[in-house]
Amino acid sequence: MNLKSLNINQRKAVEKIGGPILVFAGAGSGKTRVLTYKIAYLISEVGILPENILAVTFTNKAAQEMKSRVSQLVSSEISGISIGTFHSISAHILRRDINLLGYNRDFTIYDQQDSKALVKNVIKKLNLDIKQFDPKSMQIRISNAKNQLHSMKYIEDSIENYTDKKFHQIYSEYQNELKLNNSVDFDDLLLLPIEIFKNNPEKLNYYQSKYKYVLVDEYQDTNKPQFEFVHLISSIHKDIFVVGDDDQSIYGWRGADISNILNFQEAFGQSEIYKLEQNYRSTKNILEAAWSVVSKNTHRSEKKLWTDNNDGEKLDIIAGFDERDEAKKILDKIVSNKYKLNESSILYRTNSQSRAIEDELRKSGIAYHIVGGVKFYERKEIKDLICYLRVIVNSDDSISLDRIINFPPRGLGVSTVSKINEFREKNNMSFFASIQDCSNIGIPDKQLNTINDFNKLINKYRKQSLNEKGSQILDNLLNDIKLKDYYYSQKTDEALNRWENIQEFLSSIVEYESNNPNSTLASFLEEVSLLTDIDKWNDSNDAITLMTVHSAKGLEFDCVYISGLEDGLFPIVRYLEDTDIEEERRLFYVALTRSKKKVVLSYAKSRRKFGSDPILSVKSRFIDDIPEDLIYEKIVDKSNFYNNKVNIFSKLSKPMNNNIKVGNLVEHKIFGKGKVLYIDGQGENSKLTIKFYNNVTKKLILKYAKLKLLKDTYEK
DNA sequence: GGCGTTTTCATTTGT
C-alpha cells in the first residue's frame, strides 16, 4: 500500500501494529486521513477482515465518509466493517442482545423530550411537588449520574438531604418505568451494553473476538461509559487506536472526560503516542490567532501546531449596533468577499442567535441552510406521527401512547387519561395493556367506546406492520385518522405548513426504504432518533451554512464568520460558578481552526434576548486575546445612528440608582440578603443573578428589583 | 369533561 502521501508521524502511526496507540492530532493535521489509512492498512497489509474492525466516529456522516474512503483505498468489499457513532453501534448491539436484560428487541429510544416527560410522570406518581422538583433539572441530574457511571447503590449511599433522597427515588422509579415501557434513554444506549458485558462473560467474549481491532475518533470527547465500552472490548488483545486533541474537547458538560485522553497510557498500559503537529488546513495568521487563545489554558498537553502554508489574510472584526446590524454587516462582508457561499459558514454559540442572521439573509436573497436548532423530527406534527409508529412497533411505550391517545382530538381528555393512569399504576402495567381492559374503572360509555375504537386502530396497524412497509402503514394511518382534514380545517398558514412537513416526512420514509431494502419500521425509527442535522448536511448547494460551533466540529471552510462575540454569550455565562472558561476557550479555538483562509469576528453592542428591550453588551474577552497585528480591519459602528441610539440608552439608564457590581452584597425586600453572582448587560435593564442566603438563586432586572447595596466590596 | 385561548416563563452547547 502506498503511504507516500503521509508525513513521517502520520505514517508511523499507521504502520505501528500491536498494542494501544494514542495519536494527538491537532486541528487540521490530517486526522481523518490517518484513520482512513490506518483502517485500509489493517485490511490490505495486516490482513485483518473488515468484520473484525470496529471504528467509532463522532457523527454518522463522518462514519459514512470514512467507509467510502476506506473502500476506495482497499479496492475490496468492506461492507462487513462496523463504523458508526457510539450510540448507533450500541443500539445495534442492543437490538441483538437486549433480551438478556429483560427488555425486548422492539425497544423505543427516548430522546431528552421523552425522558423529561417520563421524569415528570414519575414525579407526579411519587406525589412530589412539580415546582420543587423540576422535571428538566431532575432529568439532567439523572443523565449526569449515568454519564458518571454512578450506580444506584452509590447514589443511595451518598444521600445527604431530603432532595438527594427524593432524587434517588425519582431516578430509581424512572428506571423502572423505562423498563416497563420497554424503552431506553440516550444514556442507557451506552450503559446497557456494558451491563450485558458484565453479566454475560460469553457475550463480552464474543465481541472481544469479533472486534479484533478498535479505533476511536475524537477521543477527547468520550465519556466514562464510552471509555468503559472500548476498554472492555479491547482489554484482551489491546489493539486499540485512538485519535484526539485535548484542545478540542468541548463536550465536558455532557460528561466527556478529558482525562480519558490525558491518562490513556495509565488506562491501557504500555502504549505508543504520536503527535501530529503540522497543520495543512489554515493560514499562519489563523493558527497564530488560535494559538494566542488556547495557549492561555492551563490543563492541556504540551504541543504547538505549525504550518507551511503562507501568512494569508488577517482577521477582520465587525461590530454592529445590535444583532440585526451585526447580521447586516456580516452580509456586506459575504457579498464583497471572494469566497464562495458553500465554502463559507457563520458560526454562533447558541442556536437562538441564528434568527437575526436568517432574517437578514432572507431579505437580501442570499441562499443559506441551517444545521441544528429545532430538528425536523422534533417538530410537533412529525413527533406525533413518530409516536404513532413507535406505539405500533412497541406497544409498551407509554410516553408515546400518551401523546397520541387524544391526537387528533377524539374526546379522551385529562380526566379519562388520569383514570387510566391510576388504574395502570395500581397494577403496574403498561398504558396499552390497561386500555385493553378498562371497562370497570368509572369511565363513561362515550369515552369507553372511543377507547375501544382507538384500541382497534392500533391493533390493526400492529398486525399490518408484520408484513407491510412502514411507508404504507403511515399512508394508511394518515387517512384513517383524517389528519389532512384536521390541519386543513384550521385554515391557518401554520397548519398548512405542518401538513406539508408531514408530506415531507412521508417521502423521507419512502426514501429510507429504497436506500435500505431490508429495513423495518423499527430500524427507521432508530435511524430517526440517532440521526442529527449534520448527518444530512452537504455543502454541494451554493449556499452558506449557519450552525453552532459545536456542530462545526470536524468541518472546514474557506471563510468562517464567528458571530456574537460578547462577554456572557461567547464565552457564555449563566452562573459564575459553573462556567468552564477553559472549555469556552477551546470552543473558540475550534471555531477559529475551522477556517482555511479567512476569519471574520463579529459582535453586537446591544442584543435583544427573546424579543425584550436591547441590553448593552461588551465585546468578548476572546477578541482582546488576539494580537493587534493579526487584525486587518475593524468595522466599528461610528455612525450617528449608533450614537443617537446610545443617547437613548443613556437617557434610559439615568435613573439608575446604584452601581451594583459582581460580588456585592445586596438586600431585596422579599428575598433578603444575597450576593451578586453575575450581571447580564448594562444599565437599568441589566439582569442580575443573585444568590440569596436561603440558597435560592434568582435573576432580577435591575430597574424593578429595588435592591439595596449593603457592602461595596468584592468577595472572592 | 373537553377544548380553544391567554398567560407565563424560560434559553448553552447535543447524542
Add this chain to the structure above:
DNA sequence: TGAAAACGCC
C-alpha cells in the same frame, strides 16, 4: 419567540 401551564368557555 415559542412551548407549556393556567384559565375560562361550551
